[in-house]
Amino acid sequence: MFLKHSQIAPARISGLLDAAEAACRAIPPAFPLEATVAVNPVLGHVGDDLATASARLARVAGVVLTRKRAEYAAAMAAGRITDEDLADALFCSTSPMKPIDLGTLKAKAQADAPAPQALPTVADLAAQATGTDWPEIIARTFGLWAAGQFDRGQALWTPAPGQNAYTAWQGWASRDLTPEIAGLKGFCAHVAGAPDLAERAILRASEHLGLHDDAAQSVYHRLLMDLGGWAQHGRWLLWQAELDGETDNTLAAMLAIRLVWEEALLAHVPGVAKAWAEAVGQHAAPVAPSPDMVIDAILQDAADRAHQRRLAATLASAQPVAGADRPALQAAFCIDVRSEVFRRALEAQDPGIATIGFAGFFGLALGHRNHGSDVVEAHLPVLLKPALNSCAAAPEKADFEARIAARATRAWGRFRQAAVSSFAFVEAAGPMYGAKLVADSLGLKKNKATSPAPKLSDELSVEARAQLAAAILTGMGITKGHAPLVLLLGHGSGVVNNPHESAYHCGACGGHTGEVSARLLAALLNDPATRAALPAHGIDVPADTLFLAGLHDTASDEIALYPDHAAPEHAEAVKQAKAWMSRAGRIARTERAARLPGAQAATLAERATGWAEPRPEWGLAGCAAFIAAPRGQSAGADLGGRAFLHSYDWTTDQGFATLETILTAPVVVASWISLQYYGSTVAPQVFGGGNKLIHNVTGGIGVVEGNGGRLRTGLPWQAVHDGEKAAHEPLRLSVLVEAPEEAILGVLKKHPDLAKLFDNGWLHLFALKDGKMTARYRPGSGFEAAGFAQAA
């Protein structure tokens, strides 16, 4: 046995390390802001229901996953949540602690629930005992170390690369005098003397802290949550490693680091031992929601039901739109809720326009190397691994020149940053910044550089290309009768000076814009050889059909088309499409401007590109539903930019393979998005990105608030709140699928992880029939009649 700790029996070693791993897996990954995507903040708790997850998070992070009672009460008073919603939610609650009747529930809704309180750490107890703010000192010193350790290029002097996190920290903390200056005598020696492997440090500290197996996981979880976004960054490193079939122990190292601190503080303030033992005892108790948490969960369920009731009414009153046999224009959009507004506006322009909803990476799992770049960036949902490589199609000379320009800019940047040369920089270039200040203040800078068209760098045979194209067209549900012009529209947001820019881009493209994916697919579908091979796959694309890629700027609702394919015979159709889209853009802007504070439709684009704009657009705030159905069934309904729309026709879905894909991929991604908005709204202090006004971009990966400390992940407060009220109504996503109930249940049965999301209430599931919400999924008992009024 490699361990010499006679006190720890081998069985306990595996118990503690299993607990450590479980605690690590309870932490959601946070993707660096360079290309961030929404992550379900309760990814580690989908095995719990809402109330239980609240109870768990209350204990380890001091937050609950529900709104303030006053907000539910206000919705009830305003009639948005009705007695019927409350009664249904109460009836469906399976908790033995639920209120006995509707009256009790309504009375409870009027009084605030007690604020959740996290169980104390040794640092908390030591702070109470000594008056020295140990939690803050830990956050500050750990934050300074971590900012350097995970820096991707902000500082010129970063730690030696390639060292594992725990070793690097030991090297740091055994020299960092700050804790000793703050009063923790001997901390450097304590760190130097700590075991030199994270696992051993965890075991030793656990022993000293008196952690037994029952309590260990909860204590570990508490300590990891205490590190805020840094732990989530560590979890992301593990996520990426596991995608590649490897592993990463940064997160375990962080746990070890935090435990070493606890160990040292307990030795420093032995007087807190008793209180600590009590806290450990509370950690050992099984997680159980309090009656108040059950009530909050029921109120949240009622709020969800209220939305579902209105959604059902909207869908019920919508007139199904019969599509033309062969539309004049087809436009494929990302399923993103922001597309719904534009699609509705575009469809209104002409009955010959048909729109399609599909995940914005258009089924191409790309690893893309940009123009003048060495870095391969993943343009696909983060659940997947890139399967295809692509790069810019520009000639080598252009690539070289772009590279040299970028490197010269970089050298200038280093000149600006470096010691001594920074003085020369200011004296030589400082005065020029006066002009930059004027330009940026007045928004004079127009940065509309077009990038060269992408191309696949893998050599694919014609057959492989045809297979790929056929699979994508089948998935999109357009296998025949294509319009003469088919637009493939990715999306991105034209915001500037915004650390969270990528959060406004396309989540399905891994936090990039959809440009590359759309342009590549258009190229693939226009390729004559590929087209010629398509009929063999049952795809019948008319010879006169042109595929054209474009990008929907969600901040300005303008669409830029990429003229990658010479098509003089389509010039008229393209011109017509542009006119339609320009008119649709105006309508969409009017609709969106009404929601954005201080915005006017005419100046929406300028507003978004202002360098001082904290709310350039609302992103996916408001998202509440996911509809997989033929577009014709929802086209007549105003879904208010709150629904993900995936085109799906079960009648042509052989073996329900497409249904399975939709439920296991886009629905899961949508659940991550909706739960991220949910978490950032109801628990902003833990799952929100903090206040934009004091954001300090750190290491190029994320933001901290103010001087330093914890990395803040999730959406900034300004992204979900307009100052007066939440811009995102925290609801759990309602998934509506037009398919036979047995087929849906079959998919759930096959994918227990997916079923968990529905069974534990993280998503709601409805079956549609002819576009009407007819049946609701109830965990354990399958579908039952939804009971919504169906009359129009």
Place this chain on the structure above:
Amino acid sequence: MPITLPLSFLAPLVLLAVAALALARPGRRPGALPRLSETAALAALAMAGLGLLQVIATGPVTRGAGALVLGADAVSATLALLVAFIGWVVMRYARNYLDGEAREGTFHGLMLATLAPVLLLVQAGSLPLMILAFATIGVLLRQLLLFYPDRPEARRAATKFSLVWHAGDVALALAAVLLWAAWGATDIATVTTMAREGALPAAAHGAVAALVLAAALKTAAFPLHGWLTEVMEAPTPVSALLHAGIVNAGGVLLIRMADAVQASPGAMAALVMLGGLTALFGAVVMLAQSGVKTALAWSTVAQMGFMLLQCGLGLWALALLHIVAHSLYKAHAFLSSGGAVKAVASIRRPGPVAVPNLSAVARAFALALLLYGVVATGFIALVGAKSPQALALGAMLIFGVAYLIAQGLADAAPADLTRRTAKASFAAAIAYFVFQQVANAAWGPMLPDAPVAGPLEWALIVLAVLSFGTVAVAQALFPLWAHHPATTGLRVHVANGLYLNALLDRLIGGFKTTKTN
């Protein structure tokens, strides 16, 4: 034609008038107040611009009597224009940025109210008026730093700021008393005249020492720089205003009192040493900061140190140039710091950085010195001889340019990159000398020439050039040693700013738990 009053004198009143309106609308979305605030700042900018034109047209003007004197000359008019410009930029920024904040109206009011004394300060013609302005700035800025009063970090930062800032005010008050004792006057004109007349009396020496101390405290000089590196707790426009408009007030103080300060060789020597040390210290610590605003704050510490160094060398016009250039750069850097994510990502894209080796660095320094020789000779031939201090400063800056050249000379750098960095280096050198000439022409007549270099001055010049040269060489060779295990500890201490801030925290209870409300 005689002018009655430079318009820039009235600019603070416009700001205060609108700030007073904010009292009525302190809360969220305060109607027209944000727009009105920007308009007020724009009006102040226009008035400052007209004030400068008036000064150009008619020459220096003073108004007032006794201690209440305002002065307009090329220096104060430039500074007023700078402050008003930064003021307009931040107020325009804040108009959108603060939208929806619970204390939105208060913010605009406080910003305008803070800008007003800054405008007053740069145009003050006497020390008491400056003290009044300084103290007011301190009180108001503290309120801005406490814009989120619930944040313990904000409260700590505000406490630290107030302590150091008002200690500077006390030093200034002492300076005023001593000046009064020495010459019976505290207005700048009299002090300047007296200082030019001959050796300083003892009280005036004391006054200059107190002035230098005040300037050091207010420019966040070593070792009490900690207040400046912690004030990112307030919204970004506050940081921009602080780093571009307020922190250089200590330098303004010295420049206004240049004749008196220069009459004390000891004070000048202290400025060179303290300034040089702060500059190198701040610049090195900045290298290890991974937070964009944190790095910018450390950069300000360094740049202010460099400005003090320039003052100590007697290069007053260049110090003023540095204030202007740094303000414009730093305001932009803070306000655009949201782009850091993108900037870092784009750094990584074009492949690894070409690392210059020892011989490339040696060649780069040789080339830089050659370039310096050529450009300096050219400028001397064109516009006349330069003081040894100016030449020394040029040498220090050219060491910085050497770093740019070195990056292009790395073995792995393609020839096209070499050409581009060489061009940029040349442009930087030329730009630097041109701006220098402009500064000397614009402000030189108002300010004393650099003192004739005696043994003390020469010793300090050599020391400064050598230490900047050493750091520059170390910087150019940086990638070769920065990740060596032997420097692990050094990096830890440097990243922590040599713990001076932690020691200060310990002294003033910054590690204590703070009570909410």
